[in-house]
Amino acid sequence: xxxxxxxxxxxxxxxxxxxxxxxxxxxxxxxxxxxxxxxxxxxxxxxxxxxxxxxxxxxxxxxxxxxxxxxxxxxxxxxxxxxxxxxxxxxxxxxxxxxxxxxxxxxxxxxxxxxxxxxxxxxxxxxxxxxxxxxxxxxxxxxxxxxxxxxxxxxxxxxxxxxxxxxxxxxxxxxxxxxxxxxxxxxxxxxxxxxxxxxxxxxxxxxxxxxxxxxxxxxxxxxxxxxxxxxxxxxxxxxxxxxxxxxxxxxxxxxxxxxxxxxxxxxxxxxxxxxxxxxxxxxxxxxxxxxxxxxxxxxxxxxxxxxxxxxxxxxxxxxxxxxxxxxxxxxxxxxxxxxxxxxxxxxxxxxxxxxxxxxxxxxxxxxxxxxxxxxxxxxxxxxxxxxxxxxxxxxxxxxxxxxxxxxxxxxxxxxxxxxxxxxxxxxxxxxxxxxxxxxxxxxxxxxxxxxxxxxxxxxxxxxxxxxxxxxxxxxxxxxxxxxxxxxxxxxxxxxxxxxxxxx
Numbered sequence: 001x002x003x004x005x006x007x008x009x010x011x012x013x014x015x016x017x018x019x020x021x022x023x024x025x026x027x028x029x030x031x032x033x034x035x036x037x038x039x040x041x042x043x044x045x046x047x048x049x050x051x052x053x054x055x056x057x058x059x060x061x062x063x064x065x066x067x068x069x070x071x072x073x074x075x076x077x078x079x080x081x082x083x084x085x086x087x088x089x090x091x092x093x094x095x096x097x098x099x100x101x102x103x104x105x106x107x108x109x110x111x112x113x114x115x116x117x118x119x120x121x122x123x124x125x126x127x128x129x130x131x132x133x134x135x136x137x138x139x140x141x142x143x144x145x146x147x148x149x150x151x152x153x154x155x156x157x158x159x160x161x162x163x164x165x166x167x168x169x170x171x172x173x174x175x176x177x178x179x180x181x182x183x184x185x186x187x188x189x190x191x192x193x194x195x196x197x198x199x200x201x202x203x204x205x206x207x208x209x210x211x212x213x214x215x216x217x218x219x220x221x222x223x224x225x226x227x228x229x230x231x232x233x234x235x236x237x238x239x240x241x242x243x244x245x246x247x248x249x250x251x252x253x254x255x256x257x258x259x260x261x262x263x264x265x266x267x268x269x270x271x272x273x274x275x276x277x278x279x280x281x282x283x284x285x286x287x288x289x290x291x292x293x294x295x296x297x298x299x300x301x302x303x304x305x306x307x308x309x310x311x312x313x314x315x316x317x318x319x320x321x322x323x324x325x326x327x328x329x330x331x332x333x334x335x336x337x338x339x340x341x342x343x344x345x346x347x348x349x350x351x352x353x354x355x356x357x358x359x360x361x362x363x364x365x366x367x368x369x370x371x372x373x374x375x376x377x378x379x380x381x382x383x384x385x386x387x388x389x390x391x392x393x394x395x396x397x398x399x400x401x402x403x404x405x406x407x408x409x410x411x412x413x414x415x416x417x418x419x420x421x422x423x424x425x426x427x428x429x430x431x432x433x434x435x436x437x438x439x440x441x442x443x444x445x446x447x448x449x450x451x452x453x454x455x456x457x458x459x460x461x462x463x464x465x466x467x468x469x470x471x472x473x474x475x476x477x478x479x480x481x482x483x484x485x486x487x488x489x490x491x492x493x494x495x496x497x498x499x500x501x502x503x
Contacts, residue, residue: 038184039184039185039187039249042181042184042185043112043185046112046115046172046176046185047110047112047115049172050109050110050115050169050172051101051110053168053172054101054104054109054165054168054169055097055101056168057161057164057165057167057168058096058097058100058101058161058164058165059093059094059097060164061157061160061161061162061163061164061165062093062096062097062157062160062161063086063093064160064164065153065154065156065157065160065161066086066089066093066153068156068160069150069152069153069156070150070153075152096132096133096157099132099135100128100129100132100133100161102132103127103128103129103131103132104125104128106128107124107127107128109121109124109125109128112185112210113210115169115172115173115176116173116176116177116209116210117173118166118169118170118173121166121169122166122169125162125165125166126162129158129161129162130158133154133157133158176209177209182209185209185210186209186210186211186212187210187211187212187249187250188211188212188214188246188247188248188249188250189201189205189211189212189213189214189248189249189250189251189252190214190215190216190217190233190242190243190246190248190250190251190252191213191215191216191217191251191252191253191254192216192217192219192236192239192251192252192253192254192255192267193216193217193218193219193221193253193254193255193258194216194218194219194221194222194223194224194225194228194232195221195223195224195225195254195255196225197254197281198216198225198228198254199225199227199228201213201252201254202216202228202231211250213231214231214233214246214248215231215232215233215246216228216231216232216233217232217233217234217235217236217238217239217242218232218234218235218236219235219236219255219258219259219263220236220255220258220259220263221255221258233246236259236263236267239267239270240270240273240274243270243271243274243276244274248274248276249276249277250276250277250278250279251267251271251276251277251278251279252279252280252281253267253278253279253280253281254281256280256281264280308449308480308481308483309481309482309483309484310450310483315483318485319422319483319485319488320419322423322485322488323416323417323422323423324416324417326413326416326423326492327413327414327416327417327423328417330410330413330416330423331413331414331417333410334410334411334413337407337410338353338354338372338410338411341372341398341402341407342354342372344398345372345373345374345396345398345399348396348397348398349373349376349377349396351373351377352373353372353373354370354371354372354373354411355370355371355373356368356369356370357369357371357430358430358431359428359429359430359431359452360428360429360430360431360434360448360452361420361421361428361448361451361452362448362449362450362451362452363448363449364448366431367415367420367421367428369412369415369421369428370411370412370414370415371408371409371411371412372402372407372408372410372411373396373399373408374395374396374398374399374400374402374403374408375394375395375396375399376394376395376396406454406455406495409454409455412454413454416454420451421451421452421453421454422450422451422452422453422454423453423454423455423488423492424453424454424455424456424457424479424487424488424491424492425450425451425452425453425456425479426447426448426450426452426453426456426458426476426479426480427452427453427455427456427458427459427464428452437469447473447476447477447480449480450479450480450483455491455492455495456475456476456479456491457475457476457478457479457487457491458471458472458473458475458476458479459495460491460494460495461475463475
């Protein structure tokens with residue numbers, strides 16, 4: 001293979017592309033043309049370059065594999081017949097290249113966002129390559145092809161194509177991320193409204209190669225975050241002039257409920273007139289934004305949560321299978337622990353070893369959680385629900401140890417086996433505490449969209465017990481939106497190493 005291209009050459013080429021920004025017909029873009037047109041042209045060029053480059057690298061990988069298998073002498077001689085000649089096999093290789101390229105397109109590898117994320121692309125290349133090359137083998141076995149295709153050749157092609165395409169994509173990403181190119185390609189984002197959401201948008205973008213935060217405009221609510229004042233560009237009444245002056249590409253409205261319908265329509269119309277993309281934070285659903293999907297009901301377009309990771313039956317089946325297997329193993333481990341620590345609890349504080357407590361589960365359904373008692377008898381004699389505090393005098397001496405190591409939770413494997421809980425999920429709370437917090441803590445009830453768990457994402461990140469509820473809810477919602485089996489296994493492992501705030 002050829003030596004790597006010098007970084008100085010990469011820098012010059014990418015800078016030249018950003019300055020010239022050719023039209024589809026080859027003529028340079030004039031300064032008077034809208035910046036959006038130049039950006040779209042560059043995006044089209046980048047996509048076309050990715051497709052052409054991938055196709056070339058796929059063919060190059062096939063050629064390298066052909067040489068390695070049949071001509072290099074590094075692999076034992078081909079015994080299935082006469083050694084194929086590359087010139088006679090070009091039709092088959094072109095068919096294979098087209099199949100692989102089609103597989104790449106099915107994984108959305110040619111969106112501009114994916115062009116800028118090489119690590120994601122490197123992972124997503126594997127699936128299409130494996131599927132398409134297996135299909136390629138199947139075609140060559142079922143259809144009589146001359147010359148015959150060696151399966152060793154196909155396996156070599158799998159690895160070589162991956163290496164060639166991966167190297168090309170890394171180079172293309174470096175070209176697109178060059179400062180001169182990125183400055184032309186990055187879309188300029190303006191926020192209407194100040195506050196916590198605007199701060200999150202500003203901080204979340206960071207060095208995003210796709211979007212650039214240019215500032216925000218004051219709507220109706222007063223800005224209570226001093227750090228945002230330096231990026232304030234004016235008020236909503238000056239929106240049209242601000243859009244023109246700062247050449248905004250995207251406007252995000254964060255105060256829709258404060259502006260009400262007429263104000264939202266006015267902002268949307270202004271963006272339309274200025275050819276600016278309008279987006280709105282859907283406040284009624286902002287807690288589950290990853291599941292938002294447009295839909296039509298009675299001819300009316302609506303925005304609602306229709307797709308979350310555990311909406312599909314396959315994911316629910318997989319999670320429940322893991323729960324049942326984990327609960328059976330957990331109960332076998334739990335029984336001797338319950339006997340041992342139950343005896344210690346009884347010696348320190350005679351009375352029931354286990355206790356039941358009403359908790360709220362999925363969709364607000366009540367159930368009885370089972371725990372090894374870690375508090376003294378009548379710990380809540382005043383009839384009110386209390387969280388355990390640090391150095392709580394109601395706690396047994398062995399109770400502190402059990403809570404630190406989550407031993408008091410082991411009987412809950414029975415709740416998991418019954419289907420009332422999961423191994424991993426938001427921790428279930430008592431109804432009395434939920435009534436107290438659901439009107440005070442924003443989006444508190446969103447955590448009840450999933451089955452509660454013995455452990456959860458908030459707990460392994462330190463938000464356990466008497467800690468910041470808002471942080472706990474934020475972590476629970478993140479888990480709801482980003483669930484995967486791998487995340488569940490990760491949380492289970494982390495549970496053994498995170499014991500902060502276990503009072």
